[in-house]
Amino acid sequence: MDWLDSVKWDRDGLVPVIAQERSSGDVLMFAWMNREALAETVRRGEAVYFSRSRGRLWHKGEESGHIQQVHEIRIDCDNDVLLLKVDQLGHEPGIACHTGRHSCFFQRLDGDGWRSVEPVLKDPGSIYR
Amino acid sequence: MDWLDSVKWDRDGLVPVIAQERSSGDVLMFAWMNREALAETVRRGEAVYFSRSRGRLWHKGEESGHIQQVHEIRIDCDNDVLLLKVDQLGHEPGIACHTGRHSCFFQRLDGDGWRSVEPVLKDPGSIYR
Numbered sequence: 001m002d003w004l005d006s007v008k009w010d011r012d013g014l015v016p017v018i019a020q021e022r023s024s025g026d027v028l029m030f031a032w033m034n035r036e037a038l039a040e041t042v043r044r045g046e047a048v049y050f051s052r053s054r055g056r057l058w059h060k061g062e063e064s065g066h067i068q069q070v071h072e073i074r075i076d077c078d079n080d081v082l083l084l085k086v087d088q089l090g091h092e093p094g095i096a097c098h099t100g101r102h103s104c105f106f107q108r109l110d111g112d113g114w115r116s117v118e119p120v121l122k123d124p125g126s127i128y129r
Numbered sequence: 130m131d132w133l134d135s136v137k138w139d140r141d142g143l144v145p146v147i148a149q150e151r152s153s154g155d156v157l158m159f160a161w162m163n164r165e166a167l168a169e170t171v172r173r174g175e176a177v178y179f180s181r182s183r184g185r186l187w188h189k190g191e192e193s194g195h196i197q198q199v200h201e202i203r204i205d206c207d208n209d210v211l212l213l214k215v216d217q218l219g220h221e222p223g224i225a226c227h228t229g230r231h232s233c234f235f236q237r238l239d240g241d242g243w244r245s246v247e248p249v250l251k252d253p254g255s256i257y258r
Contacts (some may be wrong), residue, residue, distance in 0.1 A: 004240050018147055018156055025154025027147055030210040042238070073244055074234040077226050081159040083234045097206050105203040106214045109171070113132050114204055 002058060004035055006081040012049060017082045021094060022071050028088060028096035028105040038082070045070055048077075064098075064127045065090040091122060100124045133164055137209040143179060146211045150223060151200050157225035158233040160189075167211070173181060174199055176213060193227075193256045195221040222252060229253045 002031055014032045018110035021028050031049040033041065040048040051058040061067035069120055072085040079119075088094025088102075097104040099120060106118035136144055143161045148158050160178040162170065166186055169177040171187075176197035180187040190196035217223025218230075226233040228249060235247035247258040 076233040104205040
């Protein structure tokens with residue numbers, strides 16, 4: 001399909017993807033998609049990434065139930081980065097991070113070190129059985 | 130420095146960086162940093178990226194005047210992606226994109242194609258002399 005062809009996939013056939021919460025504007029996480037993941041995301045209306053560590057498609061929330069409902073997909077000026085506007089489902093407030101936090105970006109540079117500044121909303125042990 | 134060592138640089142010595150506007154929460158752009166770019170960003174308090182196409186440090190706004198003042202730097206759970214909270218200076222509203230638009234993510238997937246949905250705020254020809 002044309003719109004898939006106009007994405008500039010990198011040497012590994014991937015593009016970086018930023019997931020942003022629609023309601024709050026919070027940047028929730030960063031991941032990668034290959035062509036199949038993007039097509040599947042559009043088909044389902046839910047975020048499907050390509051897991052580089054596991055080498056396979058990864059339907060976000062498949063284990064945790066923390067599905068990302070996709071409301072909008074944007075692409076940048078170079079056609080090589082995607083931005084998803086999502087609702088983070090399965091918990092209120094939404095949990096995008098495998099550590100049980102709202103966002104994966106919970107560590108802030110504070111003087112000379114990274115400091116964790118966001119609370120754990122749910123014990124990861126109870127998220128992943 | 131310890132906090133630079135705890136960043137997980139990729140095989141090219143880079144990390145992905147998301148720049149988000151502090152006031153609006155808008156995701157403005159996506160770029161890369163190497164170790165030197167991150168150190169320089171912290172020293173200046175302004176975003177300095179590593180341009181992969183030019184193979185050198187790139188002080189954002191060095192040509193356009195569209196400097197990004199950095200208020201906060203976050204790192205994700207895997208220590209391999211950065212999120213900057215910035216004020217986009219030099220124009221009101223801020224222009225982060227080389228096309229003269231507010232954000233680089235101005236193309237939205239609309240049915241079967243990418244459609245440009247954000248206005249050009251300033252002619253790129255007058256931004257880059």
